[in-house]
Amino acid sequence: MRYWVYRALYEVIVHQVYSNLYLKNNLYQVDCKDQALATNIFYGTIQNYSFCQYVWKQYAHYKVSDKIDVLLSMSVYQLIFLDKVPSYAIVNEAIEIAKKEEPRSKGFVNAILRKINKNKINYPENEFNRLSIQYSLPVWLLKMWDKQYGSMQMRNMLPYCNQIMPLYIRYNPNYTFETTYEHICGTLYKTNLNQIANNQLYKDGKISVQDEGSYQICLFLDIKENMNVLDCCAAPGTKSMAIAEMLHHSGHVDCIELHEHRKELIEKDIQRLSLNNVSCFCQDARDLSSFLEYDRVLCDVPCSGYGVLSRKPDIKLKMKPEDMDTLIPLQYEILESASKHVKKGGILVYSTCTINKKENEKQIEKFIENHSNYECLEMKTIFPQKEKDGFYMAKLKRID
Numbered sequence: 284m285r286y287w288v289y290r291a292l293y294e295v296i297v298h299q300v301y302s303n304l305y306l307k308n309n310l311y312q313v314d315c316k317d318q319a320l321a322t323n324i325f326y327g328t329i330q331n332y333s334f335c336q337y338v339w340k341q342y343a344h345y346k347v348s349d350k351i352d353v354l355l356s357m358s359v360y361q362l363i364f365l366d367k368v369p370s371y372a373i374v375n376e377a378i379e380i381a382k383k384e385e386p387r388s389k390g391f392v393n394a395i396l397r398k399i400n401k402n403k404i405n406y407p408e409n410e411f412n413r414l415s416i417q418y419s420l421p422v423w424l425l426k427m428w429d430k431q432y433g434s435m436q437m438r439n440m441l442p443y444c445n446q447i448m449p450l451y452i453r454y455n456p457n458y459t460f461e462t463t464y465e466h467i468c469g470t471l472y473k474t475n476l477n478q479i480a481n482n483q484l485y486k487d488g489k490i491s492v493q494d495e496g497s498y499q500i501c502l503f504l505d506i507k508e509n510m511n512v513l514d515c516c517a518a519p520g521t522k523s524m525a526i527a528e529m530l531h532h533s534g535h536v537d538c539i540e541l542h543e544h545r546k547e548l549i550e551k552d553i554q555r556l557s558l559n560n561v562s563c564f565c566q567d568a569r570d571l572s573s574f575l576e577y578d579r580v581l582c583d584v585p586c587s588g589y590g591v592l593s594r595k596p597d598i599k600l601k602m603k604p605e606d607m608d609t610l611i612p613l614q615y616e617i618l619e620s621a622s623k624h625v626k627k628g629g630i631l632v633y634s635t636c637t638i639n640k641k642e643n644e645k646q647i648e649k650f651i652e653n654h655s656n657y658e659c660l661e662m663k664t665i666f667p668q669k670e671k672d673g674f675y676m677a678k679l680k681r682i683d
């Protein structure tokens with residue numbers, strides 16, 4: 284199993300394969316009884332990658348290959364974060380993997396791992412530098428959160444940017460569903476399932492995967508039967524499908540998506556759920572001139588994703604402050620374009636899965652300043668917290 288995790292991590296860290304896709308397509312290769320531990324080591328290592336590197340680099344004084352970097356980092360994760368696995372077993376497994384992958388480094392791996400002691404990590408004195416190492420987050424992001432939300436809020440959310448998340452499922456209200464899973468809200472439940480793609484209820488379209496914040500955004504739209512809804516940035520279709528289910532076979536959802544290969548993901552889910560009230564279009568949401576007006580419009584814009592770092596830890600491996608420079612104007616253009624397709628009295632919801640005022644509140648303030656025919660009814664930030672991702676949503680009403 285650990286060799287499987289090593290290979291999986293190598294693909295994500297070195298070849299930049301998406302972690303969730305890799306897991307979805309390959310976890311079946313791991314014995315069922317080991318899948319939960321394999322998933323924990325896989326996500327835990329990615330979430331804490333720069334911390335793990337910092338720990339082993341305290342004892343390694345020369346550059347190592349990518350293979351040994353991945354192997355040492357996943358071993359440090361296990362030594363420091365997993366209480367139930369004995370250290371000698373972790374070190375022995377690492378040596379076995381080194382023998383297979385780079386035999387000349389097995390002595391080095393053994394020597395480094397035996398020196399690691401979680402009580403003797405030397406952190407830098409500067410607080411931002413220390414938090415940056417502790418949570419594997421860049422200093423610029425910590426400073427930005429500190430400035431935008433205050434030091435207390437920043438510190439409160441940091442542990443929840445690196446947590447192993449449960450799987451939430453939404454049941455299709457068109458079926459009866461009996462379960463002992465913990466009820467969250469509406470048709471949403473918290474489960475201990477993994478490998479959902481092989482689950483018969485999933486294959487039959489009776490359940491879907493959706494995080495709580497994402498489901499809250501759908502509730503925020505205040506969907507009523509027979510409404511027509513436009514979802515401007517729809518793939519992979521999680522929110523569109525939840526909205527279509529809320530319509531109970533009435534009304535209609537039009538899904539817009541820029542990329543053809545992502546539009547196909549929506550089409551697959553429409554089939555799986557046997558929905559007859561959803562259509563899909565491959566289109567740039569910045570030009571919706573061929574579309575009419577809708578009761579509800581959702582702008583779930585592409586964003587930096589800083590609210591979902593636990594679920595999508597790969598974001599941490601690549602994040603740069605410049606990422607926002609192209610995203611912010613794109614988000615605003617999509618919002619403006621979408622606002623032309625809301626019926627008078629209708630609702631426009633702008634949402635992101637990021638914690639960044641420049642992509643959230645600032646966009647809405649600017650929009651309201653420039654559009655006197657809209658008022659902002661409500662905005663909500665859900666910060667990352669225990670077993671929950673972070674999201675932002677703003678509800679705008681067209682008043683004229």
Ligand SMILES: C[S@@+](CC[C@H](N)C(=O)[O-])C[C@H]1O[C@@H](n2cnc3c(N)ncnc32)[C@H](O)[C@@H]1O
Binds near residue numbers: 523
């Ligand atoms: C945050 S994701 C949407 C998630 C989706 N609402 C869901 O719940 O499954 C943003 C999507 O917008 C798409 N996108 C990016 N630029 C776009 C544009 N100009 N027009 C339409 N879609 C766009 C991206 O390809 C991505 O699929």
